[in-house]
Amino acid sequence: MREEIVDKVRAAGVVGAGGAGFPTHIKLQFDVQRVLGNGASCEPLLQSDPYLMAHQADLVLDGLLMVMNGTGSDKGTICLKSKHKNALAELSNKISGNGFAGRINVFELDDFYPAGDEFILVNEVLGKIVPEGGIPLNVLAVVSNVESLLNVSRAMAGIPVTDRYLTVCGEVNQAIVCKVPIGTPANAVIDLAGGPKISDFGIVMGGPMMGKVIADGSQPITKTTSGILVLPPNHNVIRDKQRSLDQMRFIAKSACTQCSRCTDLCPRYLIGHALEPHRIMRHLAYNPEMVGEVLEDALICSECGVCEKFACPMMLSPREINAAIKQHLLKKGVKRDPKKEIYRVSAFNDTRKIPLKRLMERLEVTRYDSHPPFYEDEIRVDRVSIPLLQHIGQPALPVIKEGDRVKKGDLIGEIPQGALGARVHASIDGTVTSIGDSIVIEQ
DSSP states (O other), X not given: OHHHHHHHHHHHTXXXXXXXXXXXXXXXXXXXXXXXXXXXXXSTTOOHHXXXXXXSHHHHHHHHHHHHHHHTXXXXXXXXXXXXXXXXXXXXXXXXXXXXXXXXXXXXXXXXXXXXXXXXXXXHHHOOXXXXXXXXGGGTEEEEEHHHHHHHHHHHTTOOXXXXXXXXXXXXXXXXXXXXXXXXXXXXXXXXXXXXXXXXXXXXXXXXXXXXXXXXTTOBOOTTOOEEEEEOTTSXXXXXXXXXXXXXXXXXXXXXXXXXXXXXXOHHHHTTXXXXXXXXXXXHHHOTXXXXXXXXXXXXXXXXXXXXXXXXXXXXXXXXXXXXXXXXXXXXTOOOOOSOSSOOOOTTTGGGOEEHHHHHHHHTOGGGOOOOOBOOSOOOOSEEXXXXXXXXXXXXEEOSOTTXXXXXXXXXXXXXXXXXXXXXXXXXXXXXXXXXXXXXXXX
């Protein structure tokens, strides 16, 4: 049974839809005690996960069962916030109605950020702490986003991953949840939402906390794109993501008061990890060569953004600095060994969770918070640019050539032999017109 599930999930190109895109078939090759379906939807404004749990509950639950069967787990838990009443009711009805009550349950989360972080979710639901630099498998758990579970269910029917559910909101005429072909340019998705309300704007791919500012609207939707956020170009979410490392270092040297609030509110620090962002800020401000053992702690940062968007009274960017340090160290091949053998959750953990409403106020995005409708009209895309790297690992290798005609669902990129990776499939019918880092298909 496991071998069949692993093979079909691998063939379909399923990856983690809520994070960096870890290939799902790899997770299914290990025995665990619990499978967590992550529907926390912890980023402000994003609503596609609640939509799927409310309207595609059968597929989500079927995918959860498949992952449980593949990993030998007797217990599965769908985790979502208690505020999502429609999704809670639908999941509870499906679980009881299909006789899953003995194997699957629902865990209700409080409305805080970052509830959907794998490490935080494992601690909230299971009371276990994933070790520094580890993964949930270290505590005999697997965490899979609810859209990944839906894709696992579809994979068992031989249907590959060709589309992505996402939220489009911000300065658009009609915020929506939609399902679009992978490779669709961001500006085409914005057009589905009635276009931008303002003539000059910036685009965040993802959520306001962990998303990336993209250079222009030609950037394609990938398997891991959870949202498109349109904001004024001077909005704090846009501005803070565009500072250079030198700018951030200079500001830190001149303005950081070493109050340690970034550490006090760091979710990873609160579950017992040896991550203290204020010490990294102090070291980097006075050591421009980017050397020192304390900098290695940046490698266990989740880049959730609590430090810069909520904690820091001086509006500094420990998260962006940690991200830059991580890239520098990873290029040099630096690895960090765990500094602890025993982990203890801070006594302040419960009182230092970040309420989502307060976070949205701090981000100045409350006016964009809505429960947008699903875009029901047929979506026609004439051109897609499908990246060969949409996942952790090595890029897929093209198995087609320019001029080939392909149909939606055809394999266009294969996993390199012996490498960590995921397959890539055509998301529309058309002709392959270009092959590089991405494969362009035009109708």
